[in-house]
Amino acid sequence: MKTWIQNGHVLDPLTGTDKVCDVLVSGSRIEKVGTDTEIHDSLKGQEDVQKLDAKGCYVMPGFIDLHVHLRDPGLTYKETLKTGGEAAARGGVTTMCAMPNTKPVIDTKEKVEEVHRRAKEESPVHIIQLGAITVGEEGKELADLKGMAEAGCIAVSEDGKSVMGSAIYREAMKLAAKYGLKVFAHCEEIDLRKDPDTGEDGVMNKCSRSEELGLPGITNSVEDIITARDIFLAKDTGVHLHLCHCSTKGTVDLMRMAKEEGISVTAEVCPHHFTLTADDITEDNGRFKMNPPLRETKDVEALRQGLKEGIMDAISTDHAPHSEEEKNVPMRKAAFGIVGLETSASLTYTELVETGILTPMQMAERMSLAPAKILGFDDKGSVSEGKAADIVVFDPSREYEIDTDTFRSMGKNTPFDGWKVKGDVKYTLVDGKLVYQNEAYNE
Structure with a gap:
């Protein structure tokens, strides 16, 4: 045919x-x-x-989403390989990277192989299963990086949290570089996620709006501190570092510095972070709770400019499905995360292309070619003969x-x-x- x-x-x-x-x-x-x-x-x-x-x-070349949560295995009341694949196809996504914070955590060669086997049978799009950096994402013992590389996971990530121990993280980066793996980083200084004034776990950005709503806030430094650490560890170890769901002006500034230094680092921005600000949260509603949180106007402007300049390389979704019971509650009780596979292309076109920030060609580059290059794919990201x-x-x-x-x-x-x-x-x-x-x- x-x-x-x-x-x-x-x-x-x-x-x-x-x-x-x-x-x-x-x-x-x-x-x-x-x-x-x-x-x-x-x-x-x-x-x-x-x-x-x-x-x-x-x-356009099919979109490649570097950052999704498919919840399969173990949390399939939220999403499955099949439903996630169907959502991806609806959004024009032809390849996606699944994060390993499932139940159980994907931290061995055998677990990666099983997801890849099932994905070929159940999903209409390509799924690349990423592996965890540490066993059970507990930050204590390195996972089977070599075996997972052999199983084709391409990158490792502790997404949903950071590896807080710098020494074990540095060792992981060295081994990842040795085995040809990328490191996808969730940058969050967990000890600072509490509101600095109340000591309560933060649920949205720390700003005037959080004070108006009486909700505990998360400062930009929670992201910026670990972003800086990870960039310098990547410089020391030679691994390729990819920064997930970037949300702050500080991260854009750090990315500009890293690229000027020639460090092997790339970064993604999610549509919700370049579209909404904390001021769009008008009520205590769990649908606005995400990690990292919606930031301020200066951060959104920096993210948009970073995408325009190519300092920020890719657009990804951090697709994070939850049940209605987990989200249709006040923010203090709600789970972090929103879905995005089926809205990413339309939001990108509406918010970035229609406004003149990106050209249609740049949209294709940020959503397809750049992710293909990050993953090392020579046959994707292009509408040309032989691809x-x-x-x-x-x-x-x-x-x-x-x-x-x-x-x-x-x-x-x-x-x-x-x-x-x-x-x-x-x-x-x-x-x-x-x-x-x-x-x-x-x-």
Whole structure:
């Protein structure tokens, strides 16, 4: 079966292709990018061809989400490999990295292999299972880094917390570099997460709004201190460090310094952190509780500028599904995290492209090519001949209202329910197979 994507505007951040043309997919690869006539001639009368109309749409390389929580194994009342994969396909995500803080924690070769085996059977998109840095994410004993590297986990992370012991973390970084693993860092000085005035565990950013709402706050220094530590440890050990869910101006400043120093470090920003501020929290509602928290306007402006300049490399979601019982409660009782796989592309287009901060090509670069490079993938992140046929057809003109009732994810926990956005995924292809088709175009 071949697939002919017709009349779309191809955006390829690898080759710089930025024009209306057609794409022919054969099997799991892109066979040809060219004019209608060129594709027609190359088919030589073949009739078994699936045609997809991409008129008015961007044809981009499939998005790669470096940071998701799929809750599988052990917490499948929140999400599964199947439902998470379906949510990813809905959002144009063709490859995603699953964090290891499941139950049990993914900290051995065998556990990585089992998730990878199941993912191939159950998920419509590619899933890369990351491994924990320490056994059980307890920060005491190093996990099986060598074995997990052999199982293809690509990176290790203690996401959900930081490895607080600098000595064991440094040893982990040295071994990760030896075995070709990246380190994905959740930067949080856990001993400082309490509100400095009340001593209570923080639930939102420490600022005037937290005081107005009477809620305990988390300062920017909680992130900035560990970000600085991790950057300098990466410099010492030579490992590639990737900073997850960056939220502060301080982190952007540190990233600029690190890149000027030539340190091997990259960083991601989530849509909620470049879209919302703490001032958007108008009530004590658990749907706004996330870690790191929504910050202030100066932080959002710095994150946006960092993405514009490429100081901040990638856009990821930190997709964190929870049950309604865990989120539909006051912030002190709510779990941290929101879902994002199905809203990321639309929020990025609405908040960054429509406002002129990013070009459509830069959107494709931040959401696909840059993550592909971070993971070391040569065959993804591009719509060019010979590359993997992981493709998203994105309609920049479609306006709609985010509705959690339509989510493929089991998680409905988002502050964006009811938001009006512009730009939506029309088709998603993974290895040349159509895994998502937007039903709105059949109405």
